[in-house]
Amino acid sequence: MTLLDPSTWDGKLFIDGWTAGTGEPITVTAPATAEELGTVASASRDDVLRAATAARRAQKEWAAKKPTERAAVLRRAGHLFEEHAEEIGSWIIREAGSIPPKAGLETHIAAEECFEASALPTMPQGEVLSTDQPHWSYARRRPVGVVSVIAPFNFPLILSIRAVAPALALGNTVLLKPDPRTAVSGGVVLARVFEEAGLPPGLLQLLPGGRETGEAVVEAPEVTTVAFTGSTNAGRSVGETCARLLKRAHLELGGNNAMIVLPGADLDRAVSAAAFGSFLHQGQVCMTTGRHLVHRDIYDDYVERLAAKADGLPVGDPAADQVALGPIIDEHQLKRIDSIVQDTLTAGASAAAGASHDGLFYRPTVLTGLSEDSPAWTQEIFGPVAPVMSFDTVDEAVELVNRSEYGLSLGILGEVGEAMAIADRVEAGKVHINEQTVSDEPQAPFGGFKDSGNGTRVGGHAANIESFTETQWLTVRPDIAEYPF
Template structure:
């Protein structure tokens, strides 16, 4: 909706292709809402089909002037390549590896609360989800102990139970991917502080500690209920580690020194930084977007206006001009 609503408000007609796995919530319900609101036919068009059937039509059709895509970085690179051949504008919201940094002067209890939410809301299946928790050594042991205790208390199981926090991931393929990453991390010798047995597509929370920032686990967008805690010797190293990833979407830092947090925000290679908060934040009235492999373009008002319109210079000569010839 961060593209659909402003596109319509700015006078554009559009075609919306929802992921087939979320065709009802991401497609049909939206189409029905616009229909009931009285939107003229042909302004908003929703299609529910497999991506193979659509192919490159959106990218190559001469009637499409702009492509907005939310999805994986490999697909985003493909879209940018094809669209570039057509000199077609794109806005790409892609993958992330959001760091959550806890400096030595942080309020550890508040940091733990924020980290639990930012990591496990929607089972960690959000592009902004906390992917790496980077903790300075002076408060590392305290943070790990309290974080593990909090995560142990999260209810796992039936998503129909309102008390459940960790339910099934989106499908078996994703559950297999997460399970394989867990197995690989163990084989590589990473230390496990919390684990559990998979039941169908329900994967209980896993916590890895003392994780090297250059490990496969740390450099992979997990998209699941797997937390990893990376130690840092100093505040400066913690800030440096935060940017050591190909991605640059969201980030967060906990510190009692707000000025230090603001300096961190200027240094980190990320489109969004939240001081004394977690990484999953999205508001229509502020900028949303990433850098590096996390995409290009900006959403949110007024930035989205620049994406969805063409700026023009229109002049009116009110007095007769004289010319040199």
């Protein structure tokens, strides 16, 4: 079976099945070659409202299903991601500009997310409370209802499925709005997998589109909860709207993540970790290593080796050649990356490697001679750029880390005891000792502090249950209580 036969989805939305949309069609394009890969329908506000109404109608029956029935759908979905990994991966490579290992990681984690979520329906859904009254008292978990999931382009499959799977498993329905640049690998793939897995109609609605669609999936009256992954500015807008409408907002936002390299660290391994952290998927990862803090004793050697590593990494079309970096997603993003790099150089920094591009292919870049005010040091670049700065003391390194407005991920390379002491002092949602900053596992909590989001909202059973259920107080007594009225 071909899972993604274009005749099934080309030019269509998924609202109670494949159907025509009323918005402008979206052309799916490969950034490496500008080849047109297909067309998806975009969802107008009317389409979103129609989908939200259908989702609300279907949710009650789905929540009433036996837990084992919901779990079975999630398990089948996981197996389908495994069975069709090569086909799905080919879309991630072409549509998102991903190298094959990164595409393989996405399909693997998508399957694991479904398997993890399949355990949620049969987990305890509350607790028995103590009480002074002659009744039984319970706090029980109930589905939140209709969940809108808004996902970005960079890891389109993972960043959709990590919210879609647990939300469905816990008895909710989902409106999924993928980024229009990756509407197939971040949207159509999920719709087709769950369709084949036997998910009843109306429970997952696919609504690609731009700003208007995004506003509609947040504002639709049936929606109670919004799971958003994207930029900090866009996340603030989503959060403000949700606050005004008294909806729950789970915000996974940007990062300008640091990696501290302590004296005595194995430099060859440290540089390998650094290159992976800064250049994986062209640096288009919220967890990308965006700031390298290196002890002064090893700074020069570190920069020299990292620059040599960057110069040796091949860049090109991942669908055609064996490369380490593919294309930037589009011209707008490339101009933003290059603008930050060039502004940093103009302000007095130096490029030890890179700082150039050929079309959408940006060379892995290493910047030195930075100040704390350098644009490449203060901003989330979202490109393959490694800014490097030295430090003299651990106190100085901790202060430099915490001075950032972001607080998502931190890597610490070196002696474990010293690294553990640093971990207790930094403001980050994720800390990795002797690993770089990019890491994610379905069973682990994921979230950031400060401008990186409003805490852990996905990953691990506790976070998922907290995110996609509400707590209801329920009391039971054997007879009607007596009252003084």
